[in-house]
Amino acid sequence: MKLQQSLALLFLASLSSIACAAPLKVAGIPDDKKLHLTLVKEVVKRSDRFDGIEYIYAQTGQPADTRLQADLESGKLDILWTATSTDLEKRFIPVRFPIFRGLLGMRIGLIHQKDSQLLSSVQSKADLMRFKICSGKTWPDTHILDANGLVTAQSLKYPNMFEMMLAGNRCHFFARGVMEPFAEVAYHPELPLAVDSNIMLRYRMPYMIFVSKSNPDLADHLLEIMTEIFDEGLYEEMFFNDSEVKAVLSQANLDNRVIIELDNPYLTDETRSIPERFFYNPLQP
Known part of the structure; x- marks a missing residue:
């Protein structure tokens, strides 16, 4: 009897989880092969909070950055991706995972x-x-x-x-x-x-995902899954298999250049503390 009750509770919990799941609302288009969307698709696949992705501008075309940011604040968008700045980090919550691993x-x-x-x-x-x-x-x-x-x-x-x-x-x-x-x-x-x-x-200019200030638990959830993807080694595969990254690494000859290090004074202390392992260093074997 206890086993039956436990199974029934598990079944009800799974139904509740399915019922609560909703699509993650993003910009972009479904067949976009950009690295940030490749990552988002993998995150959604692993998350129990989302049952898919909704591309909210798929029919109308993507608007200007100011509209994207307003839509994130209003809840029309769940996330946006962009290069960070101190102003953006005051207005939104960054998910501190550098999608392009420092290439920007x-x-x-x-x-x-x-x-x-x-x-x-x-x-x-x-x-x-x-x-x-x-x-x-x-x-x-x-x-x-x-x-x-x-x-x-x-x-x-x-x-x-x-x-x-x-x-x-x-x-x-x-x-x-x-x-x-x-x-x-x-x-x-x-x-x-x-x-x-x-x-x-x-210099450091991480390209990151941002969420609304009203949704801090989403930022934590996304970072947890992204870190898991990175620690498994899957993100390295995604990164080096991305067509834009491949083109850069095949043409730019980064490891044979003199690197001039510059400081970015417009980073928050929290963003400066992103783990070094997340970044790509062309001088390391």
């Missing part, structure tokens, strides 16, 4: 084709101060470069920076995330663009 804070330069050896003598931040770096006027990266005493030439308009760099009188190279410059060279065959092969700037 690795910057390499677009240069003029004739300047392939322009940066070959750079061995330190002091050496780099001889050069002007093109960057967006409102970009977080520009604020980091400025805070480190580097010389920047800024523009509000992204296309202008190609002209500024190629003209040779405004800046020497255009600092880009490691995932960006090779695609830009391919996209602009009419321009004499090349990717510098000598140096890489590196």
